[in-house]
Amino acid sequence: LPRFTDFYVIMKVLSVYLKNIRYYNLSESSINVCQHRRYNNYCFPRVSQVFQPSDSVPNPKESTTKLQNAAQLVTKHGMVHQCSAGQIAVLPLFQRALDKLCTIVEEQMQAVSAYKMTMPTLTPQQLWKKTGRFEEAGPELMVLEDRHEKRFILSPTHEEAICDIVATCFPKDVPKSRLPLRLYQITTKFRDEARPRHALIRSREFLMKDLYTFDVDEAAAAETYNAVSEAYNTIFSRIGVPFIRARGSCGAVGGKYSHEFHYLSPAAGQDYVLSCASCGYSATAGLLQETGLLPDDTELVKHGPTDGPTVPCQNCDSGNMDAAVGVEVGHTFLLGTTYSKPMKVVHRDMDMKLQPLVMGCYGLGMTRIVQASLDVTCQQQPYEDSIVWPWSLAPYRVCIIGPKRGSKEKEAQHWVETLGRNIEQQVPVLRGDVILDDRDNLSIGKRVLDARKTGYPLIVVVGKAALQDVPKFELIDNTEVYRELIGCGEIASLERHKEGKGGALLSQLQLLNVLGEFCNRLQR
């Protein structure tokens, strides 16, 4: 049945796409080169071949107003496709961004000696009854029954499942030599959202990274907590979009204490985060309510974050905390023994007595991070309806646009592949990150516009100037908004020429040098 469903979804997406498909003929020369590249086991990705059904669902309401948030942008520009309410298909360009995020996360997990695994999506309901969480869980839990009338949970989280695995593998006790235990997975999680919206921000299926840790005692668990928190700081710094780390409430998960990672997004956010400007301390509105410092958030909702009630800072005497609207993208919990005790994940202490291990759990909403980061970067779009990718997640970093079919510049076509190859060879960071816009039935201007909307950080145009004695190419820099956001400032004094598309005219050598400098500055 699942296979059939997948097939059905693919056919449905395809049928929408085929209605909007545009056919392109590759020119003779580019096909020849392409075959040559295939022989070397590499073929440049081409815009004509990427499945990017732009405007697949034209919405008359949207066409007249400026797009409000990343959810609309990624849908409009063919990054994701909504199959049904809350079920979102991730299409190839978004998938590349997601894969890049996975690489960053996996590298930082390795840095804290956490190991990747995959647990079954279905967790037996009885495990959740053992910890008492099944009764507490609300209607957001998705439950199903198999042919033997055994009930399973489509897991939103795996504390019970990991405890069961560890307890079953070490039925007597977990030997000290195996601790600390740090295991994570990156898998699809489920939540029966009452009102799914904002595409991948509030969907019913989403990709999540969840790490579970086991330590001998509180002190060791706190050490793990600090190490993983530091890894999270590194992950979010590498993504390169400003974030807030706030003390959070432990809520339904339970445990000792927790922190939340937020991207500020007035458009798609649903949580209030309060921060003190003088000491930098942040806490979620939920926690402040639990501790009685904030009466409730009705005032915040009514007046908006800026005119809400004044909350004195908990951490220092001088400051007040200002509220902002955020999207929660990561969460760390020091769980204590809430789960290890009922699930009997134990070790022997100095007196040979059985003691439950102290746990931590650490989540990252992967699909959510990619989309919410766009909510931050797209807040000041320089061009209407354009996506601004963080450099770290851009599906491709350089888009090369060749001359139009039948135009005078057509003779310069051979430069497209040559430039692509030379860029990948001379600037290693860009290896595999160059895409060619081969739709040579379209004008250069139309394709530059498309590339801006898709959000390729750098665009290289092979046009008229490529036919000069010293061939020159136009470099269009789309990273300005992002650079401002991360405080990276000017990179190279790119003198814009007047006749082109707003870029700088550079020889091949200059181009390679400038690209190298861009990468040095933007790579974190």
Ligand SMILES: [Zn+2]
């Ligand atoms: Zn303070």
